[in-house]
Amino acid sequence: MPDRRAFDTAVEHLAPVVTDSGIPVAPLYTAADVTGDLEARLGLPGQPPFTRGPYPTMYRDQPWTMRQFAGFGSSEDANARFRYLLAQGQTALSVAFDLPTQLGYGSAHPLAQAEVGRVGVAIDTADDMAELFDGLPLDHLSVNFTINATAPVILAFYLVAAERQGVAPTRLAGTLQNEILKEFLARKTYVFPPAPSMRLVADVVEYASEHLPRFNPISVTGYHAREAGCDAVQELAFTMASAIAYSEELIGRGLSFDTFAPRLSFHFATTLDLFEEAAKLRAARRLWHEIATGRFGATRPESARLRFFSGCSGATLTAQQPLNNIVRSTIQCLGAVLGGAQSIHVMGYDEAHELPSEEAVTIALRTQQIVAEESGVTRTIDPLAGSYYVEWLTDELHRRARDLIDEIDQLGGAVAAIGAGVPQRWIAEAAYRIERDITDGRRVKVGVNRYVDDTATETQLRLFEVSDDVRERQCERTARRVAARDASAHESAMRNLDVVARHGSNVMPALVECARAGSTLGEIGALLRSVFGEHEEPSPW
């Protein structure tokens, strides 16, 4: 018979510890910590409440999708990187756009001057999009687009690129991020004020639910808030509060929850607290099931089945001793797998210095391949289930996130809370606490505040460089295309877009017409700015 009292006495001198999110952790968990009906809280993989995974077969059938985020320079430059990644065994694409494209400015715009092709590929026209996928069959590829404020325009360009390949919209698979609330919250590439922004998100989701059965028209995202500094509980709560807001917006225009909910996808971070992260991802599925059935009355199981993409954390990586980041990323990739991710991105080890080099991107992909094919963690589904600690932590994260969702509800929901700048302040304060803790040595960062290598000279990295003439080439190319297009078709498409944008019907068909007519992203962006206005962030203090 185990002597619990003796054990408690033996450990009572131990200092208290907490998870990365500040949840107190006991030295030991036992069956007594996992109370109530655990079987009901878990279900089986592919069955409600989906705690153990969205699909019955999970990685026994096929591994997660390895989706490294890539894109820079012009469409030909990015096309070459895509071909390289596919040749290395990557199984899907994830497109990074440059900031002017994300913000609806043409490459020739004065504000775009220093930014064309830098953090992603520059796309000015549907022709650029067609070249981006030149030789890559869109009916056989799943493509992820990290695009938000201009997501409807990019989707229209993509539909036209597919059309030119002879691929029907019904065959297109992939994900459009199209998630504006987290832009206001953390990522900050918003353009229009919240109300028209929510309308554009809903236009895309509504259009996709009619025309794009294999495509995820939104990826509800906690990743960027986490990267901006919040903890795992806040990440869960912000994501769910946003999913609630989008669902209410769509229901408000007359759609039933079950028509769009099965195509909602999610995006979480995975950071270094391995068990907390795996528990968070398991709790996310259970939480969404609870919200979808309880709040929205989902009747189809797929409407309550959360699928997600995990981006490993860049904010946890260090500029110092950068090779250590390969180890950090491996732990994060493992956390995403133990959490049951559908697709994963691993960071390049050099990203605290520059965009990842080809070498760093290859190692990131190899990290995923080693976890998938050498570690054996994929042999059985949800291998952490039944661990006293992980189940206790899953319950605890679920409970804490639910309380915070209630608090956001009290503030009027995600749109109102973000409009008032409340969660933005929570995030900034959390980021400051983390930095203070690292500076003061309360939070260990190897190579930064412990095991510092004072003899290290300047880190030698093979850094990635974007060629300086990208902007010039891009502007010339767009000018040539504008000169060659049918001016009257472009003008009539733009006039129609103006009417549709002002009168509130779905902008997608009008945008597809603009894309076909050769209207540029800069022209469309300027028109939509004139109709909707621009958002200014409320002062953080």
Place this chain on the structure above:
Amino acid sequence: MTGPSDPHPAAPLKVLLAKPGLDGHDRGLKVIAMALRAAGAEVVYLGMRKTVEQILTAAADEDVDVIGLSILSGAHLALGRSLLAERSEHGLDATPVVIGGTIPAADARTLVTLGAHVFPAGSNLDEVVAGVFAAAGRRQCGSGSGA
């Protein structure tokens, strides 16, 4: 640290913080703002998506001691160069410029040559704060050594 018992309190160091260009990564800038405030500085938080012209105009209007920029989009050379060069048009030749962000070592050296103080990603928070004070010829302890 500046404290209420300081026998010769100088006017607080006044720092303008902004993100030039289109980059939206404002975690670092907000952390620096909070750390500077905690160290007794006055922060004019201009925020993100500002042009070089807007930043210099605000710096002149607010008569700040230091201009602090944060750039994580890779546009640091182009933006840093133009801001440093255009300072004189706003009568700000003597106003020090501190730049943080994702800045490779070679680019950091270039910016230093052009007259900036650079704190790339990974810099220690206390050292950044001390560096901002030092850039203005001030000591953080508020002992009256300032300009």
